[in-house]
Amino acid sequence: EDQVTQSPEALRLQEGESSSLNCSYTVSGLRGLFWYRQDPGKGPEFLFTLYSAGEEKEKERLKATLTKKESFLHITAPKPEDSATYLCAVQLGRDDKIIFGKGTRLHILP
Amino acid sequence: GAGVSQTPSNKVTEKGKYVELRCDPISGHTALYWYRQSLGQGPEFLIYFQGTGAADDSGLPNDRFFAVRPEGSVSTLKIQRTERGDSAVYLCASSSTASGGVETQYFGPGTRLLVL
Numbered sequence: 001e002d003q004v005t006q007s008p009e010a011l012r013l014q015e016g017e018s019s020s021l022n023c024s025y026t027v028s029g030l031r032g033l034f035w036y037r038q039d040p041g042k043g044p045e046f047l048f049t050l051y052s053a054g055e056e057k058e059k060e061r062l063k064a065t066l067t068k069k070e071s072f073l074h075i076t077a078p079k080p081e082d083s084a085t086y087l088c089a090v091q092l093g094r095d096d097k098i099i100f101g102k103g104t105r106l107h108i109l110p
Numbered sequence: 111g112a113g114v115s116q117t118p119s120n121k122v123t124e125k126g127k128y129v130e131l132r133c134d135p136i137s138g139h140t141a142l143y144w145y146r147q148s149l150g151q152g153p154e155f156l157i158y159f160q161g162t163g164a165a166d167d168s169g170l171p172n173d174r175f176f177a178v179r180p181e182g183s184v185s186t187l188k189i190q191r192t193e194r195g196d197s198a199v200y201l202c203a204s205s206s207t208a209s210g211g212v213e214t215q216y217f218g219p220g221t222r223l224l225v226l
Contacts, residue, residue: 006152031212032212032213032214034214034215036217041219042219042220043114043201043203043217043218043220044153044201044203044217046214046215046216046217049212049214051212087152087153089152089153091212091213095166096141096158096160096165096166096213097155097158097166097168097169098143098155098213098215099155100145100152100153100154100155101152102150102151102152103151103152
């Protein structure tokens with residue numbers, strides 16, 4: 001069964017304390033992996049698309065990496081405004097369906 | 111330019127009633143997705159349109175749920191005989207990618223449905 005698992009479920013960090021969020025997937029063929037940020041009461045906001053193992057993308061304090069089994073979202077020196085739920089999603093190779101993980105709730109303490 | 115819009119933003123209804131949720135995608139986007147998100151969960155796929163046709167409706171939970179996109183732009187998700195378990199946030203997303211490509215989706219703010 002195609003599955004996307006994110007860990008940890010929740011993470012509390014002090015401002016400036018770097019960390020990583022994990023997204024592991026077991027799917028029958030990967031066409032693309034996505035990271036989204038979701039603030040309370042809002043729709044997911046697109047961050048990155050990764051296409052193949054070894055690929056990395058950066059945006060401000062965020063860097064996303066991809067291997068054959070998992071992706072990491074690295075957060076460097078986070079600020080309170082980085083607090084949100086971070087969602088990982090994969091698009092299967094065989095069709096256009098996209099499967100989301102449950103997300104990681106990140107809370108950055110000032 | 112304008113993003114994906116959804117109306118209404120909130121909908122409260124009674125068990126057994128019929129509801130319609132509307133999605134206006136980004137202009138020119140051919141692909142449109144509907145998702146359902148429960149508290150503490152990620153979005154759950156419901157149905158996907160490429161143009162006017164439903165390319166994949168395998169996520170619709172039962173025949174009370176139906177969606178249309180008659181002119182290839184605006185889409186309406188219709189729920190008949192609503193049940194309390196239908197309460198959730200219904201998200202719509204659109205993409206400019208043709209079928210077979212990598213779908214970077216842009217989401218609307220969602221409609222919060224509460225069935226009493």
